[in-house]
Amino acid sequence: MRLSSPPPELWTLLWIVLQFDAMGCIQSIRYKPKSFRDSIIVLELNTSIxxxxxxxxxxxxxxxxxxxxxxRANARILVPPVAAKETWTIGWIQACNHMEFYNTYGDKGMSSWELPDLRDGKIQAISDSDGVNYPWYGNTTETCTVVGPTKKDSRFTVSMNDNFYPSVTWGVPVSDSNVPQLSSIRRDQSFTTWLVAIxxxxxxxLVLQTIxxxxxxHIQVDPEKPLGKRAALKEPVAQEQPQVLGKNEPIPPNATVKPNANDAQVLMWRPKNGDPVVVIPPKY
Structure with missing residues (x-):
């Protein structure tokens, strides 16, 4: 006697029943994703200054x-089993969109760190990679790699942090004198940071999130005062918090390739009277 196959609806019911554990709780009901693009999930995203x-x-x-x-930015990622024999890296890419960095020396003039192509509008953004692991911001906590095929879910966290810790000469940078003349520091920089799978x-x-x-x-400096009492932070006491965009932005081409911002920046001296002078040329 030949037995007929159970109808598809019965197989579906059986599959769901098998998802119950001994306590009678559903473990999971998940349809097989069509591709990696459909399967990767950002479980949690946190960002702050x-x-x-x-x-x-x-x-x-x-x-x-x-x-x-x-x-700071960190994200918890879930990648369900990857059926294909392929390798994906998930992590952070960052680019600088705008930079103003002016150090004023009384009535002598000012020095400024500048990104010429960004300043002149030739590019939208410039890579803020570590200069080694393009296009990634770094390759320690900043990235994670999934090598398929895999049979189980992959869960991991990728995180990054960024801040500024520069040195500004008390004296005019094009002078041999170290007489304190620095009177003001102003800085205003904007960045876009993407959580990306490649x-x-x-x-x-695949752009997963955009921040x-x-x-x-603004630091006010009185060069006449003794060392240790010259500088005071005027604004801001607290920075604006980062914005997670509701709609992801595409990554501009220059955000993923050489040069990075550190290698492309140039230190200029712009005297109150006279022509600008390159103090430190770009590395790249």
Whole structure:
């Protein structure tokens, strides 16, 4: 006697029943995803800028140093089983969209760190990679790689942080004199940070989340005062918190390739009277 196959509805019911554990609770009901694009899930995303104000260090008689609060981002990711033999890297890519960084020296003029192509509008953004692991911001906590095929869910966290800790000379940077003349520091930089998955073989890129953030500061300096009492933070005491965009933005081409911002920046001296002078040329 030949037995007929159970109808599809019965198989579905049986599959659901098998998802119950001994306590009678459903473990999971998941349809097989069509592709990696459909399957990757951002379980949790947290981003913030620390609430502490920028700190100022006057320990050196040559330079003023300051340290800004940290921007931080971390995401918990779930990747269901990957059927294909493919490798995906998930992590953070960051680019600078805008930079103003001016150090004023009384009536002498000002020095400024500049990104010429960004300043002149030739590019929308410039990579803020570590300069080694393009296009990634870094490759320690910042990225994770999934190599298929896999039989189980992959769960992991990718995190990054960023802040500024520069040195600014007390004296005019094009002078041999170290006489303190620094009177003001102003900085205003904007960044876009993307949580991204990239297929290592095909370079297919999936933007999972987009974050915008900004760091501003104004330090007033009285060069006539003794070392240790010259500088004061005027604004802001607390930074604006990052914004997670409801709609992801595409990544501009220059955000993923050389040069990165550190290698492309140039230090200019712009005197009140006279022509600008390149103090430190770009590395790239």
């Amino acid at each position: 620390d609430s502490n104000p920028t700190s100022i260090d006057e320990a050196s008689s040559v330079v003023l140093r300051y340290r800004t609060p940290h921007f 297929n290592q073989a095909t370079s297919e890129t 915008r953030w900004r760091m501003r500061l």
